[in-house]
Each structure stands twice: as structure tokens, then as C-alpha cells.
Amino acid sequence: xxxxxxxxxxxxxxxxxxxxxxxxxxxxxxxxxxxxAFLAVKDVTMRIQPNKVTALIGSSGCGKSTxxxxxxxxxxxxxxxxxxxxxxxxxxxxxxxxxxxxSVRRQIGMVFQSxxxxxxxxxxxxxxxxxxLNSKRMKRDQMDAIVEKALxxxxxxxxxxxxxxxxxxxxxxxxxxxxxxARATAVEPDVLLMDEPCSALDPIATLAIEDLIEELKQKFTxxxxxxxxxxxxxxxxITGFFNIGQSGDPGxxxxxxxxxxxxxxxxxxxxxxYVSGRFG
Amino acid sequence: xxxxxxxxFPEVGEADNLPESGPxxxxxxxxxxxxxxxxxxxxxxxxxxxxxxNLALLIFGTVIISIFGIYLWARLIEGRRQAFDRAVTLGxxxxxxxxxxxxxxxxxxxxxxxxSRIDAEFFTSSMRNVIGEGGGILHAAIGTFIITGLATLAxxxxxxxxxxxxxxxxxGKLKRALTFFxxxxxxxxxxxxxxxxxxxxxxxxxxxxxxxxxxxxALCVLMIPIVVRSTEEMLxxxxxxxxxxxxxxxxxxxxxxxxxxxxxAMAGIVTGVMLAVARIIGETAPLLITTxxxxxxxxNPFSGRMDNLPVFTYNQYKNPGVPPEPYIDRAWAAALxxxxxxxxxxxxxxxxxxxxxxxxxx
Numbered sequence: 001x002x003x004x005x006x007x008x009x010x011x012x013x014x015x016x017x018x019x020x021x022x023x024x025x026x027x028x029x030x031x032x033x034x035x036x037a038f039l040a041v042k043d044v045t046m047r048i049q050p051n052k053v054t055a056l057i058g059s060s061g062c063g064k065s066t067x068x069x070x071x072x073x074x075x076x077x078x079x080x081x082x083x084x085x086x087x088x089x090x091x092x093x094x095x096x097x098x099x100x101x102x103s104v105r106r107q108i109g110m111v112f113q114s115x116x117x118x119x120x121x122x123x124x125x126x127x128x129x130x131x132x133l134n135s136k137r138m139k140r141d142q143m144d145a146i147v148e149k150a151l152x153x154x155x156x157x158x159x160x161x162x163x164x165x166x167x168x169x170x171x172x173x174x175x176x177x178x179x180x181x182a183r184a185t186a187v188e189p190d191v192l193l194m195d196e197p198c199s200a201l202d203p204i205a206t207l208a209i210e211d212l213i214e215e216l217k218q219k220f221t222x223x224x225x226x227x228x229x230x231x232x233x234x235x236x237x238i239t240g241f242f243n244i245g246q247s248g249d250p251g252x253x254x255x256x257x258x259x260x261x262x263x264x265x266x267x268x269x270x271x272x273x274y275v276s277g278r279f280g
Numbered sequence: 281x282x283x284x285x286x287x288x289f290p291e292v293g294e295a296d297n298l299p300e301s302g303p304x305x306x307x308x309x310x311x312x313x314x315x316x317x318x319x320x321x322x323x324x325x326x327x328x329x330x331x332x333x334n335l336a337l338l339i340f341g342t343v344i345i346s347i348f349g350i351y352l353w354a355r356l357i358e359g360r361r362q363a364f365d366r367a368v369t370l371g372x373x374x375x376x377x378x379x380x381x382x383x384x385x386x387x388x389x390x391x392x393x394x395x396s397r398i399d400a401e402f403f404t405s406s407m408r409n410v411i412g413e414g415g416g417i418l419h420a421a422i423g424t425f426i427i428t429g430l431a432t433l434a435x436x437x438x439x440x441x442x443x444x445x446x447x448x449x450x451x452g453k454l455k456r457a458l459t460f461f462x463x464x465x466x467x468x469x470x471x472x473x474x475x476x477x478x479x480x481x482x483x484x485x486x487x488x489x490x491x492x493x494x495x496x497x498a499l500c501v502l503m504i505p506i507v508v509r510s511t512e513e514m515l516x517x518x519x520x521x522x523x524x525x526x527x528x529x530x531x532x533x534x535x536x537x538x539x540x541x542x543x544x545a546m547a548g549i550v551t552g553v554m555l556a557v558a559r560i561i562g563e564t565a566p567l568l569i570t571t572x573x574x575x576x577x578x579x580n581p582f583s584g585r586m587d588n589l590p591v592f593t594y595n596q597y598k599n600p601g602v603p604p605e606p607y608i609d610r611a612w613a614a615a616l617x618x619x620x621x622x623x624x625x626x627x628x629x630x631x632x633x634x635x636x637x638x639x640x641x642x
Contacts, residue, residue: 072528074528077524079451102527102530102531102532103530105527105529105530109530110524112521112525112528114521116519116521116522116524116525118522118526118540118544119522120540120543120544120546129526130529130530132539133526133529133531133535133536133539133540134529134531135535183525184528184529187529187530
């Protein structure tokens with residue numbers, strides 16, 4: 001399945017010029033993330049490369065999810081939350097005052113920790129939700145094609161093709177999470193953020209999603225937060241390690257490197273302690 | 281000798297611990313508590329009959345004595361924990377029965393007194409030119425539906441949108457102030473709502489004006505806060521994950537509210553609206569002073585008095601003619617109809633929430 005060439009999604013109008021489904025690079029510079037006055041993540045500078053899977057690991061509460069949510073401006077939806085610094089999506093600052101957060105989220109999709117299909121919608125409508133909720137006018141067969149492509153891409157098509165009109169919440173947990181991935185990819189974002197997408201799933205469903213991630217990186221830039229270090233080692237190309245001094249201190253990015261290097265020969269002792277299980 | 285193979289170590293020295301620590305097969309049979317209550321009632325009833333019979337004393341005494349009775353019985357056979365459990369179970373059940381007495385009594389009275397006038401004529405004729413027997417509630421029922429319908433039509437959009445504002449958009453002082461005033465309005469006495477509507481219309485039409493729509497305005501004042509409250513409650517149980525999922529798809533806030541949040545909460549909101557309608561449909565005081573009483577069908581809420589079921593019931597009972605029986609009978613029958621309407625509304629509300637409710641509490 002190759003990228004955008006045969007893409008049926010019409011170009012979106014909006015303040016940003018976009019080419020659909022092209023993986024983009026993200027450059028984060030000096031990013032400070034706040035909850036009210038509390039500095040949760042301090043001074044992160046990193047480059048997230050296109051068509052690569054970047055995994056973020058670290059202990060609970062070290063700010064990796066917070067960091068992830070600041071990459072598509074979901075963080076600021078929490079009352080009092082704010083961000084300093086810059087996040088450039090292929091050179092364009094998504095935090096510039098003229099940037100519409102809604103259009104940012106159209107280009108940077110997200111999959112959440114617990115599967116959250118819309119309970120009022122069928123499998124079909126869930127998959128097409130990004131298009132339908134934005135009232136995209138398109139022909140039925142065009143929409144059908146997008147839904148099928150997204151569900152096939154999420155390895156879910158064969159399991160649900162006979163019950164597309166059944167509620168999405170009737171699927172199993174692993175199927176629901178793949179449905180959520182299909183929903184996120186159906187709008188053809190450039191970047192896909194995944195916040196512990198497998199933590200609520202059993203090992204078999206987890207493996208299915210890891211395989212899927214491997215394929216999705218052909219089309220998207222993927223950032224995945226995970227607590228599971230084997231998962232980071234298996235599924236990612238690049239790994240970033242976040243840590244926190246004491247509780248109350250901000251989380252910081254300790255190290256970002258090739259996954260192999262992080263797990264075999266990390267530059268920092270803290271990283272080595274964490275990946276080898278000696279921490280705390 | 282140990283008849284129960286489930287007790288593994290019968291030779292443990294502290295035998296007095298055994299009944300409470302190990303599994304036991306000594307249970308009072310399921311009919312036990314009933315027998316205790318019935319027996320106590322019979323004995324106490326007999327004793328009271330010998331002196332001076334008193335129903336309240338009989339019920340009260342039966343409850344107290346049988347609680348002690350079941351406690352002692354269970355204490356001897358089952359042990360202390362079960363005995364306490366049985367005493368509390370009986371106590372709670374008795375209190376529940378006590379709470380049910382007024383309800384059952386009310387239903388019984390209304391049904392038994394109202395049933396005699398539930399006939400075709402009652403539903404098909406008004407009180408126009410009726411003196412004495414006959415007559416019906418057609419005009420009042422129509423009035424109730426028009427007045428309540430108008431009130432619902434106005435309150436539902438306002439209430440839902442207010443709740444959406446409060447829960448999805450509002451923040452800071454304005455939200456706190458509005459929440460406070462909604463709370464205050466929930467507790468507003470209904471007669472005050474009626475006086476408000478009366479005073480409002482008196483400004484424009486002069487004192488003494490009576491119209492159906494005035495009643496609707498008064499009912500709106502009562503209904504809007506109820507709708508706001510119940511809708512807010514429903515919006516609150518829509519998981520934030522769904523809102524976030526929608527935002528993450530690049531959907532704007534108002535589309536998220538309109539197409540994800542509201543549909544998810546819709547069954548609950550509709551249920552809340554039905555309950556609000558059930559709550560205001562029996563309001564009497566505000567309608568007495570705003571819609572007035574009238575004996576003929578009036579289909580125009582913007583002109584003239586308009587009778588309705590609560591006011592009809594009140595007037596038939598308060599101002600009967602001679603002989604009073606037909607008037608009193610009509611009052612009971614109208615009250616029965618009103619109760620039936622409320623019950624139907626409750627049943628519809630339950631049906632909607634069962635049938636269309638999305639399972640949000642997981």
C-alpha cells in the first residue's frame with residue numbers, strides 16, 4: 001500500500017496548505033509545558049523524523065504523555081495548561097498565533113490509551129468519523145473506499161466487513177483500538193501520535209497493533225508513548241527517554257537516539273539503569 | 281464427630297470459635313423471618329384485642345419485637361454476625377414498607393374514588409352548560425396539553441443550550457454565578473413562578489389578565505432549571521475521551537458538542553425532559569393565578585382563560601355545586617387521569633433510556 005498517489009481524499013481547505021498523507025518531520029525546540037504554574041516538562045529539544053517510529057519511554061508521571069499531547073495541541077484543552085517554545089511541523093510553527101489548533105489536529109492525529117470509539121456510531125461511521133464530523137461532502141462510494149482502505153490498513157476489515165452497521169462499541173478491546181487507529185488514519189494525517197495504545201490490550205492484540213505500526217510508518221510519522229520497553233525495542237526506530245528528578249520536579253528528555261543504541265549502549269547512566277530495570 | 285467435611289480441623293481446641301470462623305450449615309430457613317413477623321403480629325394482635333386495639337401500636341410493636349425475635353433466633357443458631365445482619369435487614373425492610381404506605385394509600389384512594397367517573401363521557405365532553413351530573417375533562421385535558429406543550433417547547437431548547445454552555449463552554453465567575461442561579465431557581469416555590477408570570481403580563485395587558493400562555497411562562501420558569509440540571513448531569517457522564525477523540529480528528533469544538541457529545545447523551549437528556557414534564561404537568565398554584573378556570577374548550581393560548589387538569593381538579597373540589605357528589609367525583613377522576621399521565625411519562629422515559637441509552641458507565 002503506497003502513499004498518497006491514488007488518494008481519494010480531496011485536498012482540505014484551511015489556513016494550511018497540505019499534501020495529504022505525507023509523513024512530516026517535527027522539530028521541537030526548548031519546549032516547556034505547564035499545568036497552570038506547575039512546570040511539568042522542561043526544556044525539550046528533539047527532532048522527530050518522518051517515516052520513522054519514535055518511542056517515548058520513562059517512568060509514570062515523567063511527562064511523556066504530556067509532551068505527546070503538546071505535539072498536536074491537545075494539551076491546551078486542559079484548563080490552565082500552557083506551552084512555551086516551538087514545535088515546527090516541516091518548518092511551520094504549530095504554536096504560532098496565526099495557527100488554528102483545529103487544523104493542526106487534522107494533520108497530527110492521535111490514538112489514545114483506552115479505546116474510545118464513539119458509542120453512538122456504527123463501525124462504518126466511526127471509521128468515517130473524521131470526515132463525517134467535519135461535514136465533508138462526498139459520494140457514498142468514495143466514502144466506502146476510504147472506510148475500506150482505513151479498515152484494511154488497520155487489519156480490521158476482514159473481521160468487521162459483515163457488521164459495518166453494528167455499533168463500534170460492540171467490538172472487542174483490541175478490535176476497538178484498531179478501529180480507533182483506522183479512524184485516525186482515515187483522515188490521512190501526516191503524523192500519528194499514539195499514547196500507550198496497547199496498555200489496555202492482551203499480548204495477541206498488542207502484537208497485531210505493533211505489526212500495524214510497522215506498516216503505518218510507510219505513510220506516517222509515528223510517535224508512540226509506551227510503558228513497555230520490549231514494545232519500544234521491538235516496534236520503534238528511535239527511542240527517547242524521559243525522566244524526572246523527584247516528584248514535583250519537571251520531566252526532562254534525558255536521551256534520544258537510535259533504539260538499538262538506547263537499549264544496548266546508552267550514553268547516560270540513567271537510561272541504562274531504566275532500560276535494564278535498575279531504577280528508583 | 282464432624283458432620284461437615286468443609287470444616288477441615290475439627291480437633292482445634294478453641295471450639296467456641298468454630299461457629300463463627302468456619303463455614304456452617306446452620307441456617308434459619310428462608311421462611312424464618314416471615315414466620316417471626318407473622319407470629320409476632322398474631323400474638324401482639326391478640327393481646328391488643330383483649331385490651332384496646334390500636335393499629336399503629338400493632339404495626340410499631342410488631343416491627344420492634346420481631347427485630348429482637350429474629351436477632352435472638354439467629355444468634356442462637358447462626359452466630360452474631362448473621363444475627364445482626366438479619367436484624368438490620370428486617371429493620372431496613374420495615375422502613376421501606378413504612379415509606380411505601382403513603383404512596384400505596386394515595387394510589388388506592390385516588391383509584392377507588394376516581395374510577396367511578398372514568399367513562400367515555402368524561403373524556404369527550406367539557407363542562408360547558410353542565411350543572412350537576414355528567415360533564416368531563418376534555419377542555420381541561422386540552423388545556424393541560426397546550427399549556428405544558430408550549431412550556432416544554434420553550435424550556436427544552438433554552439435548558440439544553442444553557443446546560444451545554446455551563447458544562448462545555450462556561451468558566452470562571454460567570455459559570456459559577458449561573459450555576460448558582462440555576463440552583464436557586466430549582467428551589468423556587470411554584471406560586472412565585474405564577475406570580476412572576478402574572479406580574480409580567482399585567483405590565484402589558486393590565487391587571488386581571490388570564491391566558492393559557494401565561495401559564496406556560498410560569499411553567500417555563502419552573503421547568504428550565506430542571507432541564508438544565510438533568511442535561512448537565514448527562515453531559516457530565518459523557519467521557520472526556522470521546523471529546524478528545526473528536527478533537528484529535530481535527531473536529532472543531534461546536535461540531536464535537538453537536539455531533540458527538542449531545543448524541544451520546546441524548547437518551548439521558550430526553551429522559552430528563554420527560555421527567556421535567558412529569559414534574560410540571562401537575563403544577564396547580566401558578567396556573568390558578570395565570571390561566572384561570574373555564575368550562576369550555578379554548579384552543580387559543582393567547583386569548584382568554586384556559587382550564588387545565590390541576591385547576592379543574594381544584595375547582596371541582598373547592599367549589600362544588602348542590603349536590604356536591606358529582607363535582608367531588610369529577611375531581612377524583614381528574615386527579616386519577618393526571619396521575620396516569622405522569623405514570624405514562626415515567627414509563628416512556630424509562631423505555632427511552634433502556635432502549636436508546638448508550639452504555640457510558642463502564
